[in-house]
Amino acid sequence: MFHVAGEKDILEGKVTDVYFNRTLQILESEQVNCKVKAEFVAKKLPEDWSWGVLTGLEEVSTILKELPVKARAMPEGTVFYPNEPVLEIEGAYQDFCLYETAILGLLCQATGIATKSSRFKKLCGDRLLMSFGARRMHPFLAPMIERNAFVGGCDGVSVIKSGEIIGKDPLGTVPHALIICIGSTVEALKAFDRVMGPEINRVALIDTFNDEKFECLNVAEALGDKLYAVRFDTPSSRRGNFLSILEESRWELDLRGFEHVKIFVSGGLEEEDIPKLNPVVDAYGIGTAISNAPVVDFSMDIVEVNGKPRAKRGKLSGAKSVLRCPKCNKNKIVPLNQDSRNCVCGEKYSEILLPFVESGEVVTGISKPEEIRQYVLAQIAGETL
Numbered sequence: 031m032f033h034v035a036g037e038k039d040i041l042e043g044k045v046t047d048v049y050f051n052r053t054l055q056i057l058e059s060e061q062v063n064c065k066v067k068a069e070f071v072a073k074k075l076p077e078d079w080s081w082g083v084l085t086g087l088e089e090v091s092t093i094l095k096e097l098p099v100k101a102r103a104m105p106e107g108t109v110f111y112p113n114e115p116v117l118e119i120e121g122a123y124q125d126f127c128l129y130e131t132a133i134l135g136l137l138c139q140a141t142g143i144a145t146k147s148s149r150f151k152k153l154c155g156d157r158l159l160m161s162f163g164a165r166r167m168h169p170f171l172a173p174m175i176e177r178n179a180f181v182g183g184c185d186g187v188s189v190i191k192s193g194e195i196i197g198k199d200p201l202g203t204v205p206h207a208l209i210i211c212i213g214s215t216v217e218a219l220k221a222f223d224r225v226m227g228p229e230i231n232r233v234a235l236i237d238t239f240n241d242e243k244f245e246c247l248n249v250a251e252a253l254g255d256k257l258y259a260v261r262f263d264t265p266s267s268r269r270g271n272f273l274s275i276l277e278e279s280r281w282e283l284d285l286r287g288f289e290h291v292k293i294f295v296s297g298g299l300e301e302e303d304i305p306k307l308n309p310v311v312d313a314y315g316i317g318t319a320i321s322n323a324p325v326v327d328f329s330m331d332i333v334e335v336n337g338k339p340r341a342k343r344g345k346l347s348g349a350k351s352v353l354r355c356p357k358c359n360k361n362k363i364v365p366l367n368q369d370s371r372n373c374v375c376g377e378k379y380s381e382i383l384l385p386f387v388e389s390g391e392v393v394t395g396i397s398k399p400e401e402i403r404q405y406v407l408a409q410i411a412g413e414t415l
Contacts, residue, residue, distance in 0.1 A: 034170045041096055043128030045135075050127050063124045067334035067349050069115040070137060075145075076324035081413050083148050083406055084108045084116050085178045086140030087386070088396040090133050094119070094387040097126050103386035104352070105394065107144075107181055107402040109409040111361060114352050115383060116328070123332070130330050138325040143175055144182030146323035148410050150316055151183025153304040158313035160201050161187045162296055163321025175321050181402040183410070184320070196399040203233040203261050203294070210238065215245055216252045223256060231258035233294060237268075243279045250288040259292035259312065266298055276310045301415075353379035359412055 035045045043051075057063060075082050087106045094101050099121030110116050117137070119126055151159055161179035164172035164187075176184075176192035186201035187193055193200035204222055212218040219234045226232075232253055236245035246260050260283075262276065269275070276293060283291050295307060296315030304314070331345050339347035349366035355373035362379060364370050372378050385393045397405070 032170065034168070037092075040132050041093065046128045046131045050130060054124060054127055057124055057127075063122050064335050065121065065337070066123045066332045067118055067120045068123075068126075068330050068332045069119075069350070070117040070134070070328045070330050071115050072110075072112060072326050072328045074112050075326060076142070079145060079149075081109050081111055081145075081410075082141055082326050083144040083182050083410070084110050084137075084141055085144040085181055085402075086137040087117070089136045089140070089174075090117070091387060091392045091396065093129050093133060093136075094126075095390050095392055097121065097129070098390075099126055099387065100385075100389075101387040102383045103394070104382050105384065105405075106396050107406045107409075108382060109406070109413065114361065114363060115350055117386070118349065118383065119330075134328055134330060137328050140174065140178045141326040141328070142323040143178040143320060144406070145326065146320050147179040147182030147184050147316075148406060149301060149415055150304065150314070150320065151407070152410055152413070152415060153301060153308075154314055155308070157308070157311060158186070158294075159184050160296075160313065160315045161192075161317075161320060162315040163317035163319070164189045164192065166318045166321045177399060179320050181399050182406060183403065184316075188315075198400075203259075204235050206235065206238050206263075209235065215239060216248050219249050219253060219257075223253060232256050233259045233261055235263060236260045237262055237264040242275055243282055246279045246283055246291075247286065247288075250283060250286070250291055255290065257288070257291050259294050261294040261296060261315070263295075263297040263315075273306055273310070276307065280310050350383070351381050352383045354382045356380055359409075 039045055084104050085106055087103055099119050101119050103117045104110060161176050161184040164176055167175055172189050173192045173195050176187035176189055177195050180187055180196045186198060187196060188200055188202050190200055204218065209215050209218040212221060215236060215238055223232055234249040234257060236242050236249060242262060242264060250257050280293060292312035293310060294313045295311050299314060299316055300319050331341060333341045333347050334349055341347035351364050351366050353362040353364065353370055355375060355377050357377035358373060358375045360373055362370060370379055
């Protein structure tokens with residue numbers, strides 16, 4: 031038995047904080063069923079991030095299209111900033127109050143993963159970035175994690191099911207287990223070469239038994255032109271000066287005519303490691319730093335009741351427009367339907383909080399993962415870390 035909630039549990043409102051269930055009982059008993067507008071906002075972002083990448087809306091739409099509500103949202107993959115509404119739900123409060131917990135969970139974790147992936151992609155530049163973190167999380171979450179890692183910027187994922195979802199073949203090298211079972215890095219790689227088709231790159235994991243530099247040379251001499259890359263997954267207890275190990279290995283490979291062999295690095299990497307290693311690394315496998323990314327603390331707050339602005343202390347009441355300048359990318363928040371002057375650059379603002387769900391239909395469809403990823407990459411090109 032897996033300790034998880036299924037889709038049926040979520041759609042029946044069972045994944046909810048109990049006080050929402052009690053609230054519904056009270057409102058039904060008191061015959062109070064006001065029409066409200068409720069918005070989802072992150073007042074601040076984790077770890078001093080200045081921007082986030084909104085994801086999770088595709089799963090949120092699975093809930094909303096079953097309810098008699100209307101919704102507006104930023105498109106999936108939109109870069110947003112603190113205090114901006116990213117989603118608004120309009121309807122009778124009794125009709126959606128049980129789903130606040132689930133909707134927040136879908137948005138908060140997915141957005142955190144996508145944002146962390148985007149940050150790593152900006153640091154990696156044109157180097158290959160692979161999502162290797164599924165093993166650190168509950169397997170029920172693996173496809174969600176890797177889908178959002180991919181749309182956020184990762185070039186590939188490692189789990190088979192995740193590859194099916196994003197429409198890409200999963201990426202991977204060899205595990206230490208294969209080398210240990212066979213007893214030799216070189217013999218394990220030769221076995222890989224005999225069994226796997228030529229369309230799969232030959233990437234040797236070179237830190238299992240011996241010094242990395244000499245193991246690089248051993249596998250390079252064994253496979254020659256067939257060897258695509260060597261992967262360093264050196265344990266932190268053995269790394270010492272990791273950059274020096276990589277530089278030394280690169281030097282020895284090049285000196286012997288193996289300039290074509292790329293260097294891949296994985297194992298406990300954080301954002302601050304990437305700029306230091308970039309001069310010698312061709313590709314990264316990032317695990318826990320992405321899969322265990324900080325969640326973005328969205329909250330849902332009612333801002334309008336029966337057509338009149340009303341919100342709790344610390345919140346701006348009333349429905350809002352989120353405007354973005356397509357030229358200089360500056361944002362502005364104004365009351366809904368209020369005319370706004372052009373941006374200071376002279377360009378006309380565009381509304382980015384768009385119709386999302388209405389009458390049980392998703393009126394603004396969710397793009398394919400690769401299209402969302404390209405949208406994200408285009409936006410973050412102008413952002414700083």
